[in-house]
Amino acid sequence: MLTIKNLHAGLEEEDKKILKGVDLEVKAGEVHAIMGPNGSGKSTLSYVLAGRDGYDVTEGSVEMNGSELLDLEPEERAAAGLFLAFQYPVEIPGVGNMTFLRTALNAQRKARGEEELNAADFLRMLREKAKALDISQEMLKRPVNVGFSGGEKKRNEILQMAVLEPKMCILDETDSGLDVDAMKLVAQGVNALRGKDRAFLVITHYQRLLDHIVPDVVHIMAEGRIIKTGGPELALEVEHNGYADILKSVA
Amino acid sequence: MAVPALKLDGAQTLLAAAPEPSGEASWARSVRQAAARRLAERGAPVRRDEYWRYTDPQSLTCQPPVAAAPFENDEAPLFGGADRLKLVFVDGVFSRELSDPVELEGIEIQPLSEALSTDIHWARELFGVLEARGQTPVDRPMAALNTARATEGFAIRVHGRPGKPVNFVYLHEDALSDAMVHNIVRVEAGADFTLLENGPAAARFNKVLEVDVADDGAFHHVRAQGRDHERRAVTGTFARLGARSTFKSFTLTVNGRLTRNECVVEFTGDDGIAHVAGACVGEGDFRHDDTVFVTHDAVNCESRQVFKKVLRSGAMGIFQGKILVKPDAQKTDGYQISQGLLLDDDSQFLAKPELEIYADDVACSHGSTCGAVDETLLFYLRSRGVSRGEAEELLVLAFLDEAIAEIEDPALADDIRARLAAWLARRRR
Ligand SMILES: Nc1ncnc2c1ncn2[C@@H]1O[C@H](COP(=O)(O)OP(=O)(O)OP(=O)(O)O)[C@@H](O)[C@H]1O
Numbered sequence: 001m002l003t004i005k006n007l008h009a010g011l012e013e014e015d016k017k018i019l020k021g022v023d024l025e026v027k028a029g030e031v032h033a034i035m036g037p038n039g040s041g042k043s044t045l046s047y048v049l050a051g052r053d054g055y056d057v058t059e060g061s062v063e064m065n066g067s068e069l070l071d072l073e074p075e076e077r078a079a080a081g082l083f084l085a086f087q088y089p090v091e092i093p094g095v096g097n098m099t100f101l102r103t104a105l106n107a108q109r110k111a112r113g114e115e116e117l118n119a120a121d122f123l124r125m126l127r128e129k130a131k132a133l134d135i136s137q138e139m140l141k142r143p144v145n146v147g148f149s150g151g152e153k154k155r156n157e158i159l160q161m162a163v164l165e166p167k168m169c170i171l172d173e174t175d176s177g178l179d180v181d182a183m184k185l186v187a188q189g190v191n192a193l194r195g196k197d198r199a200f201l202v203i204t205h206y207q208r209l210l211d212h213i214v215p216d217v218v219h220i221m222a223e224g225r226i227i228k229t230g231g232p233e234l235a236l237e238v239e240h241n242g243y244a245d246i247l248k249s250v251a
Numbered sequence: 252m253a254v255p256a257l258k259l260d261g262a263q264t265l266l267a268a269a270p271e272p273s274g275e276a277s278w279a280r281s282v283r284q285a286a287a288r289r290l291a292e293r294g295a296p297v298r299r300d301e302y303w304r305y306t307d308p309q310s311l312t313c314q315p316p317v318a319a320a321p322f323e324n325d326e327a328p329l330f331g332g333a334d335r336l337k338l339v340f341v342d343g344v345f346s347r348e349l350s351d352p353v354e355l356e357g358i359e360i361q362p363l364s365e366a367l368s369t370d371i372h373w374a375r376e377l378f379g380v381l382e383a384r385g386q387t388p389v390d391r392p393m394a395a396l397n398t399a400r401a402t403e404g405f406a407i408r409v410h411g412r413p414g415k416p417v418n419f420v421y422l423h424e425d426a427l428s429d430a431m432v433h434n435i436v437r438v439e440a441g442a443d444f445t446l447l448e449n450g451p452a453a454a455r456f457n458k459v460l461e462v463d464v465a466d467d468g469a470f471h472h473v474r475a476q477g478r479d480h481e482r483r484a485v486t487g488t489f490a491r492l493g494a495r496s497t498f499k500s501f502t503l504t505v506n507g508r509l510t511r512n513e514c515v516v517e518f519t520g521d522d523g524i525a526h527v528a529g530a531c532v533g534e535g536d537f538r539h540d541d542t543v544f545v546t547h548d549a550v551n552c553e554s555r556q557v558f559k560k561v562l563r564s565g566a567m568g569i570f571q572g573k574i575l576v577k578p579d580a581q582k583t584d585g586y587q588i589s590q591g592l593l594l595d596d597d598s599q600f601l602a603k604p605e606l607e608i609y610a611d612d613v614a615c616s617h618g619s620t621c622g623a624v625d626e627t628l629l630f631y632l633r634s635r636g637v638s639r640g641e642a643e644e645l646l647v648l649a650f651l652d653e654a655i656a657e658i659e660d661p662a663l664a665d666d667i668r669a670r671l672a673a674w675l676a677r678r679r680r
């Protein structure tokens with residue numbers, strides 16, 4: 001699904017390297033978790049994958065389902081099946097949540113040569129998915145994320161994911177800011193999407209989320225590289241001992 | 252200070268260029284003469300005038316006007332879906348053939364020339380009266396010219412609530428037309444009226460609208476200035492508001508070489524509400540100027556000015572907005588926002604917000620911003636699969652929506668939104 005090879009990236013404006021040789025392979029059907037200290041480059045990796053401006057890729061390659069991801073515009077990556085649930089979802093005053101979702105879905109379908117969904121079918125589908133995430137009609141009518149609480153914004157990200165049905169889903173700290181019940185809803189939302197044609201890369205600081213979304217593989221990222229890879233037990237180790245031991249053992 | 256000869260000569264040229272109306276009642280003649288005198292004494296507008304610093308009036312005053320080819324397009328006319336009394340002008344001349352019969356329950360309506368040939372008391376109290384009041388403290392020479400010379404337009408007196416709005420449709424066919432239209436509207440106590448205006452009107456258009464809203468009356472105005480790339484227009488809206496009355500005016504402008512919209516609002520009764528809003532989108536050789544003056548001379552009135560301009564490829568947007576609060580206008584709530592969204596580095600937005608407050612118990616605020624599309628928002632939309640062009644359109648529409656939201660009737664607001672969205676989408680293709 002996703003193959004990252006020796007990815008080096010830094011800031012365009014300053015001479016700052018952030019990713020220093022990331023290697024990662026996520027196969028279809030798998031859930032991978034990435035943990036790592038603050039500032040280790042997890043969000044940067046997700047932004048570089050999604051195609052955000054401001055980063056320079058100096059080395060390496062990213063392949064998604066056979067196409068060279070880094071050559072594509074952000075919207076082309078989305079149409080190709082990439083989705084990033086943002087660590088900090090932005091508010092977009094004046095753009096209605098529903099308008100936004102429908103525009104996005106139809107833009108992707110059009111880009112893939114599929115037929116656009118009509119308003120009635122879209123609405124039916126959206127209602128159903130919103131209900132599962134406990135997102136009210138009123139929230140759907142509001143401008144994107146405007147006035148949403150932190151947790152509501154995160155749930156709204158998962159709603160977008162559920163509507164767009166991407167192939168490769170990256171979740172950047174979707175669990176932070178969620179209360180216990182919301183975390184369960186989000187996990188259910190993710191688990192409902194799990195399948196043999198879809199893969200997840202879940203960035204998190206807490207083992208707790210991984211109790212609900214059980215990963216196949218856990219990676220530890222530090223200073224712009226994946227320094228250790230293991231099974232779910234690796235997350236437990238981090239939970240109990242922090243990163244100090246792991247950092248020492250690979251130093 | 253002596254008025255420069257350039258301005259005085261300019262005024263004479265303007266007055267000489269348009270024929271003096273004849274055959275009108277004597278009261279109308281004296282109004283015309285007084286207006287001509289105002290213009291002759293204060294002079295034509297020139298670039299050096301304080302309120303013309305950002306907009307060169309030369310192409311509004313030159314003789315003959317600069318040619319402007321009518322813009323052919325296949326769009327369905329705006330407001331076409333609304334039940335309305337449609338009154339059509341072609342190059343500033345009323346066309347009975349293209350219009351609905353001139354009658355509507357709840358209003359008295361007649362062509363301006365008829366109203367000025369008889370002795371209608373309410374018209375006497377309005378024609379040229381609000382325009383003249385609006386000349387202090389800022390000269391509005393093009394409006395004075397209009398009062399002195401315009402023979403086209405309608406006089407409307409509203410009682411109660413007419414079942415539908417009146418829609419002036421201004422068609423443009425002649426590349427050299429130089430048109431003047433003057434409309435007067437008197438909204439009687441407790442009456443409620445909606446006026447729609449749309450169309451490019453003429454190669455050069457000088458329009459005045461005087462609106463007198465009596466106590467508890469309401470006047471809603473939605474206007475779309477036609478899309479002809481070459482047209483030029485100077486318009487003056489003059490409103491006087493009685494107690495507890497409402498005045499809401501919204502203008503959409505897409506393209507046009509030069510547009511100067513002046514709006515002068517005066518609160519004369521307590522507890523009035525006035526919202527003046529504008530949304531404009533222009534590219535290239537496009538200049539759009541909103542010059543607004545709101546005078547609070549009554550207690551507890553609320554005024555809002557909301558102006559948004561989207562500019563690209565060298566387009567220029569100007570906003571000059573003033574709130575004047577007189578000493579006795581306590582509890583005034585005045586708000587003003589003007590914002591420019593620049594889609595490239597070539598465009599410019601200039602704002603001159605002014606507050607002049609002589610009362611002590613007031614809440615007035617103003618803000619002006621100018622910037623590019625927010626890249627963070629753009630990326631968020633694109634990351635969901637929306638193309639850059641479409642994402643920009645969504646953000647442009649969102650930016651303009653604060654002004655469009657000032658339109659009270661949701662159906663009319665949606666009309667404007669749909670029209671804008673279609674224009675933007677067409678641009679992309
Ligand atoms: N636009 C930027 N300007 C300056 N520094 C940046 C920028 N983007 C990232 N960085 C720096 O790069 C490093 C990696 O940041 P990143 O956000 O990827 O970390 P993270 O692993 O997601 O951390 P956290 O767990 O706190 O979310 C940090 O030191 C951060 O300060």
Ligand SMILES: [Mg+2]
Pocket residue numbers: 042043044087172173
């Ligand atoms: Mg992060």
